[in-house]
Amino acid sequence: MIKVYDRNMRLLAHLKNAYSIGYETPLNEIWKASFSLPLDDPKNQYCKHFNYIELFDGEKRVDLFRIMPARTFKSVEARKVDYQCEHVLACLYDxxxxxxxxxxxxxxxxxxxxxxxxxxxxxxxxxxxxxxxxxxxxxxxxxxxxxxxxxxxxxxxxxxxxxxxxxxxxxxxxxxxSTQLVGEARWGKNVRGIEKESDPLPMATRIYPYGYGEGVNQLNISKINPTGRRYVENAAAVAEYGIIKYHWVDRRFEDIESMYESSLAKLDELSRPKTTYSVDVVELKALGDLTRFDVGKIVAIIDEDFGRVEVRVRNYKKPDVTGKPHEVSLEIGDKLDDTATTNADRDRRQKTEETYSQGSTNMLPYNYADNCDPQNPAKIRFYLPSDLVNVNTMMLSYQIDPFRAYSRAIQGGGALVDSTKAGGAIVKATESGGATVRSTSSGGSVVKSSGSGGGSQQTSSSGGGTSTSTASGGGTSRSTNSGGGAATTSGFSNPGFYVVSSDPLPFGGTPPYMDHVHSVEVSGQLNHNHTVNVPSHSHEFIVPAHTHDFSTPNHSHTVNIPSHTHEIDIPNHTHSVDIPAHSHEVRLPDHTHEIELPDHTHEIEHGIFEFNRRPSSVQIRVDGNLVPINSTSGSEINIIPYLSTDSGGRIQRGAWHEVTITPNELGRVTADVISRLFIQSRIGGNH
The missing domain is CATH 3.55.50.10 (Baseplate protein-like domains)
Incomplete structure (x- = not known):
């Protein structure tokens, strides 16, 4: 039974009149189906190109196919339409x-x-x-x-x-x-015919696999092959059949590990003659053994002439589901490549080589020419992009020349320049004998200073204090003798005054007396004088031991200097200096010198001027790795071993690399790094 669907999987019809329904299910390939309809069947209208059919083998669903336009044939004489279909897996071709x-x-x-x-x-x-x-x-x-x-x-x-x-x-x-044996095809039981075909071609006991690229850039397996060779071989097959070489080129391989594994699988396939069995069997599914000969299963072929062989079912063919439901053709064993398959593979390879980007080798120079010294080495930097396929070569050439300048002197302003600091020292002169040095005689003269105005000068204030003299013993002093005499006081009259008694005193007792004083009036004629007679005498004073205390208050002194001049009279004279034997000692402390340069200009002389000597050796490093060369020139030095690598041992992509050349003194470096890089055109646009 066949069901027809449109491309949106909507059911259109059941093809009840379909006949010559057949199908085949090759292992790991596109399945095929075919059927026919009467020319006048109205359901032909549903069998349009790319519509789907669902195929059944009795009650079992085979699978889903689609109708192919190039394989549909209409026969007016036979009054039928033949339809060829392929499995819907082929939709991935779209x-x-x-x-x-x-x-x-x-x-x-x-x-x-x-x-x-x-x-x-x-x-x-x-x-x-x-x-x-x-x-x-x-x-x-x-x-x-x-x-x-x-x-x-x-x-x-x-x-x-x-x-x-x-x-x-x-x-x-x-x-x-599957590795499990699931059934057997035995002559006389379920086998009507067995055909064995053995084809030694193509056969190879040694395979040289090659992938993308060309020339030295073509991918090969030598880097990961345990033998280090570009080929793999089957030692047992070599012993039996000899060395049969096969150069297997498939430029779709870009990964060395994938190509190596594929070459081993290819060697297993080609290192022995291909043997296939075509077996016509009577299917016994009706008896309940439904999966016996399904594709991919392991079955045993048992025959008196061929013996017992366990092989995998490669293809299951049933030419007529309705007319001959029990007839089945099995293809068991190795898959043989017929002429059509070989031609198709050749065309496919040609298409692959036309469409795949194989790439090309490019030569790129990285140039450098400049002055350098031990502190400022020559640096040649270059970038390797991440999509770079191979680095074929990387060569360094260089030459050391004298330092080169392009002018002498230049305008400059003044400046204060400090010398570097210097430690002090004690310097002693050599000893020298003494001498007497006399100046020449000179006449005297009177020298007057210039006039100067006077002024008042005041000392600073000072706090007072108490000063005590030192202790001194006492003594007796007598005055000189003196004659006596009489002295008379002056007289007066009518004094007219009162004399008051002493202060009042309290008196107690009975009767009480109040405190009081007595007053006496002096009046009348009381004129009088006094006469005193002083005899001759002297005075004696006794001074005991004593000290004197002086108290000085806070004070300041003021000196008033009037306007004046000084006059000095210098007579005729000579000077005599006596210098004894001696030495000099000078102590110099740590110090700096400061030099002042005034603003000034220098004349500029333009030209090319080279230093009068050149470096005698260099140090070369590549990505920090020391290159064992120190000569002042070199040509085509291979620096690939010194470039930084990734974890897989390949030169780092998507990274900067640097070559440094360091001279032992001032000089000039001229250098080139020339690379040969293999690239592919898989990024960017057409600008």
């Missing part, structure tokens, strides 16, 4: 990778999901992925289906692509190949 894409060191599952993202219409998505490997995949201008199928290409272990088209989006699975 999409592709336009430019360049790569996946590096990612899990297989991640790579497959990334590739499926390139679908314009999301028909397929990843289901199960039972194999995990880490390879580098690079794709450029390639259809999506072969890109996805190539993911498992480097695997040496058996694998099988399966799918589930009962859901949408459809599920694509990558499973491990």
């Amino acid at each position: 999409d592709g990778i336009d430019d360049y894409a790569q996946w590096t060191n990612l899990r297989t599952e991640v790579v497959l999901r990334g590739m499926l993202e390139y679908q314009e219409v999301k028909r397929w998505e990843l289901g199960r992925c039972e194999i995990t490997r880490y390879f580098h995949y690079g794709v450029e201008k390639e259809d999506l289906l072969p890109t996805i199928l190539s993911v498992a290409r480097p695997f040496r272990d058996p694998f099988q692509w399966t799918w589930d088209t009962t859901v949408f989006p459809w599920k694509l699975n990558l499973e491990r190949g």
